Amino acid sequence: MARAPRRDADGGGLGVSPSDLDAFRALVLERGRELYRDLPWRRTRDPYEIWISEVMLQQTQTTRVDGRWQRWLERFPTVAALATAGPAEVLEEWQGLGYNRRALALHRAARAICERGGALSADARALTALPGIGPATAAGILAFAFDLHAVYLETNVRAVFLHELFPGAEGVSDRALLPLVDATCPADASDPSDDPRTWYYALLDYGAYLKRTVPNPSRRSSGHTRQSRFEGSHRQKRAELLRVLLAHREDGPAGVDFGTICAELASEEEKAGRSALSAPEVRALLDELSAEGFCRSENGAWHV
Structure with missing residues (x-):
């Protein structure tokens, strides 16, 4: 077995004995074998493909990512393909996954990677x-x-970790968890049944199972926050405005004028039973998105 690193013989101040950590690891690996999910991004070791999956899976269910990940790779199969694409293409492909900033960050990171040789590093x-x-x-x-x-x-x-090692505890900080995560991860890949990749798949699958079968243990984390309502939020209005701008990509150099943007946003808001945004509110959203690199204004029109 690829052994987890140990701080010292008595647990090194981790708050959990070595024997308990060993029992924890054995349990997780067993549950991981029972609950293993054959997800498409687990069939690759390509750093670029795994990077895309990791970003897509942030705060997003696997069922939503499955299909979208494959489609992304068909359109941008390599780091170079992503780097040479236009920002509008990247944002267009990202639509529906939420958090559009992540798409722009992927694009910027791909360009930086290509400037440094074109491959993702194995250095944290x-x-x-x-x-x-x-x-x-x-x-x-x-x-x-x-x-x-x-x-x-x-x-x-x-x-x-919260369910097995901190049962009943409230307000557990990541600072308390990180040394345990470090201590339980195998040091290397010498054992294919217990290497870092296998270990974290086991944790992910057991964690997904726990969330379906017991009250979410993550709520006992000190950093847990309930996700705010999306519909009607500032984030939703930003996303809707970006969709309007992307829908006018084919307008070419002419772009889309401010009046059309206001009218189309008003139509979408009214369909959802909400009041239309005022012209100053739309202008403020456009300025916000422009400052973040999502769009630009040229000759009185707006472009992505």
């Missing part, structure tokens, strides 16, 4: 230096693409 520091890649995404790339030891703490992983 190099990965997190790229736009939109945080510690969890970097750890996912390291574990799933390169089978390297990494500290991968995301919602399903968090749920398992």
